[in-house]
Amino acid sequence: MDMPVITPRGAELRMDAALPFDVGDAGRRLLRTARVATLSTLDPGSGYPYGAVTNLATDHDASPVFIMAGLALHARNLHNDPRASLTLAEPGLADALAGVRMTVVGHVEKIDDASRVAALQRRYLARHPKTRLYMSLPDIGFYRMSMLDLRISGGPRRNAGEPQVAHYTTDLAGAEALIAAEARLIDQLNGPEGADLPRRLALRHGGPAGTRWTATGLDPEGLDLSSPGTDLRITFARRVTTPEAFRATIEALADTAPG
Numbered sequence: 461m462d463m464p465v466i467t468p469r470g471a472e473l474r475m476d477a478a479l480p481f482d483v484g485d486a487g488r489r490l491l492r493t494a495r496v497a498t499l500s501t502l503d504p505g506s507g508y509p510y511g512a513v514t515n516l517a518t519d520h521d522a523s524p525v526f527i528m529a530g531l532a533l534h535a536r537n538l539h540n541d542p543r544a545s546l547t548l549a550e551p552g553l554a555d556a557l558a559g560v561r562m563t564v565v566g567h568v569e570k571i572d573d574a575s576r577v578a579a580l581q582r583r584y585l586a587r588h589p590k591t592r593l594y595m596s597l598p599d600i601g602f603y604r605m606s607m608l609d610l611r612i613s614g615g616p617r618r619n620a621g622e623p624q625v626a627h628y629t630t631d632l633a634g635a636e637a638l639i640a641a642e643a644r645l646i647d648q649l650n651g652p653e654g655a656d657l658p659r660r661l662a663l664r665h666g667g668p669a670g671t672r673w674t675a676t677g678l679d680p681e682g683l684d685l686s687s688p689g690t691d692l693r694i695t696f697a698r699r700v701t702t703p704e705a706f707r708a709t710i711e712a713l714a715d716t717a718p719g
Contacts, residue, residue: 464609465565465566465608465609466565466609466610466611483612483614483623483627484623484627484628485695486560486612486614487560487562487610487612487623487627487628488522488628488681488693488695489560489693489695490548490550490560490562490612491518491522491524491548491562491564491628492518492522492682492684492691492693493551493684493690493691493692493693494516494548494549494551494691495515495516495551495587495588495691496513496514496515496516496551497513497514497516497524497526497546497547497548498511498512498513498514498546498547499511499512499513499514499526499534499544499545499546500544500545500546500547501533501534501537501538501541501543501544501568502537502540502541502543502544503533503537504536504537504540504541509545510533510534510537511547512533512534514526514527514528514534515527515584515587515588515591516546516548517580517583517584517587517588517677518583518677518684519580519583519604520630520632520635520639520642520677520679521629521630521631521632521679522628522629522630522679523604523605523606523607523629524546524564524604524605524607525580525583525584525602525603525604525605526602526603527584527591527594527600527601527602527603528600528601528603529594529597529599529600529601530599530600530601531599535570535601538568538570538603542567542568542569543565543566543567543568544565544566544567544568544605545563545564545565545566546563546564546605547561547562547563547564548561548562548563548564549561549562551690552690557615558615559614559615560612560613560614560615561612561613562610562611562612562613563610563611563612564605564607564609564610565607565608565609565610566605566606566607566608566609567605567606567608568603568604568605568606569603569604569606570601570602570603571601571602571603571604577602579639579642580602580604581595581602582642582643583676583677584602586646586674586676586677586686587676587677587684587686587691607625607628607629608625609625610623610625610628611623630679630680630681631680631699632679632680634701635679635680635700635701635702637701637702637703638678638679638680638700638701638702638703638705638706639679641703641706642677642678644703645678645703645706645707646675646676646677646678649675649710650674650675654675655714657710657713657714657717658673658674658675658685659672659673660714660717660718661673661683661685661692661694661713661717662685662687662692663717663718664713664716664717664718665692665694666692667685667687667690667692668687668689668690671687671688671689672687672688673685673686673687673692674686674687676691678706680696680699680700680701681695681696681699682694682695682696683696683710694713696709697709
């Protein structure tokens with residue numbers, strides 16, 4: 461029998477005493493909207509964990525994606541041992557322990573396929589446009605974590621037990637046409653024909669007014685929006701797998717978005 465990736469705590473949580481907490485929704489939103497995370501890798505000599513802050517984006521299935529220079533200690537560590545963890549926290553809180561927090565554990569791989577790198581770079585730069593300068597570095601690379609396990613908390617008395625990674629990833633089966641059309645669909649939303657829809661959708665979902673909003677990525681379950689100060693996740697009522705279904709869903713959302 462395989463050993464668990466995260467060893468169980470050995471003590472049973474009093475879930476009946478916990479405060480209400482939508483574990484699935486909170487975790488999926490945090491994965492899709494967290495801009496930074498603490499990446500921890502294993503030092504090959506001492507075995508101690510080495511942590512550092514990194515900018516974060518996601519692949520279409522919600523797998524975390526980040527960039528790294530080949531000279532970075534993390535790159536060396538991952539070349540020796542691909543096991544790593546990422547710690548995410550709800551942004552903008554005076555007390556981080558009062559918000560949603562998640563630690564994800566998995567294997568990290570460097571992406572070398574040119575078409576995959578191009579897709580990940582577009583999604584990454586849409587969220588972190590100021591990092592475009594780093595793309596000119598000769599040893600920069602894109603890395604992706606395959607999530608194996610995770611733990612999440614919503615703050616004091618908002619515990620989640622031991623959730624399954626499958627509850628936080630997005631199924632891409634049958635969505636090949638949608639994924640292939642992402643760049644075109646996002647450009648349309650952010651262009652004149654988008655009729656300012658990213659801003660209107662952001663306002664409808666609690667985003668601050670008076671700022672510029674852009675669409676940064678899509679997948680079968682939702683649309684990601686970004687502004688200079690924050691990110692939002694628009695979750696679809698039904699899963700979509702084609703460009704036509706995506707446009708129909710966006711048109712329906714447009715009918716309910718403020719002008």
